[in-house]
Amino acid sequence: MKSFDIAEELKVNYKFLIGSILPRPIAVVSTRNLDGSFNLAPFSFFTAVSATPMIIGFSPLIRTSTGKKKDTVINIEREKEFVVNFVTESNMTLVNEASAELAYGEDEFKFTGLGALDSEIVKAPRLQESPIHFECKLRDILSYGDHVGSGRFITGEVLKVHVDEKIIEDGRINTSLFAPVGRGAGNDWIKSTDIVQFERKMKAQIQK
Ligand SMILES: Cc1cc2nc3c(=O)[nH]c(=O)nc-3n(C[C@H](O)[C@H](O)[C@H](O)COP(=O)(O)O)c2cc1C
Structure with missing residues (x-):
């Protein structure tokens, strides 16, 4: 096994992060620009933090x-x-386009042709092509x-969740119907097409 000291160099550390922590879920974050137009960008350094x-x-x-x-x-x-939106096999190509480095105020919805839906609580829009939307209020920024x-x-604290009925089965989101796509190392993207199941070992099962 090879061992590495943590480098000053961004490229080296970055390679270890994106090569090790995977598959990473991708948040497609929509926000409002100063002039009222919209911004959309994917982020794979993304996770669930708290349920309540x-x-x-x-x-x-x-x-x-x-x-x-x-x-x-x-x-x-x-x-x-x-708003946090999600990547699926049907929107992944356009979501990748939305990661383009545009000048501030240039709208990625217009740039990619992706659709913007009004949110119910926040002013940022929801991504029409995403089957799930989380409307969020900022909680913390740790720099x-x-x-x-x-x-x-x-x-962000999730204030409202929207889920397309087409991906719900028996009252839950079904992974295969959702068809989420995650990020791998380098330019790899990972589809959820090979799913295995295990019995849960915890006593209290939140999902029951
Ligand atoms: C799938 C994917 C995941 C990405 N994840 C991140 C990330 O976690 N953090 C980050 O800073 N940039 C990430 N990027 C790059 C940003 O999307 C890109 O810099 C984008 O231009 C930022 O847009 P903004 O300036 O409109 O916020 C990712 C790009 C792609 C395609």
Whole structure:
């Protein structure tokens, strides 16, 4: 086995993170720009944080090309709200397009042709092509610095969940019907097409 010291160099650390922590779920985060247009971007540094209250978190890094915060962060700092949308086999190509580095204020919905639906509580829109939407209110921004590659862990409290009836079976979201896609190492994306099942070993089963 080879062992590595943690490097100063962003590229080296980044490779270990994206090569080890996978498959990573992808949050497609929609926010509102200053002029009222919309912003959309995928983030695979993304996880569930708490069930009650219902909290999710994701981490945009300081942009390598400019050394500046990403548009999503600028918008969330100002508006204090956002929507988390999800990647499926049917929207993944366009979601990848939405990761393009556009100038602040350029709308990724218009750029990609993806659809924006009004949210019920927040001003940020929902992604029409996503079968699940989480309307979120900002809870915390934990900053790990201002260098290129430094993360900001943004947590949001989910205020409202929307789920397409087509992916619900027996009152639950069905993985195969949802067909979520995650991120792998490098340019890999991972489909959920090979699913196995295990009996749960915990005494109290939240899902029962
Ligand atoms: C599948 C996927 C996952 C990504 N995950 C992240 C991430 O976790 N953190 C990050 O800073 N950038 C991530 N990116 C890159 C951002 O989407 C990209 O920098 C985007 O331009 C940010 O947009 P914004 O400036 O509109 O916020 C990812 C890109 C793709 C395609």
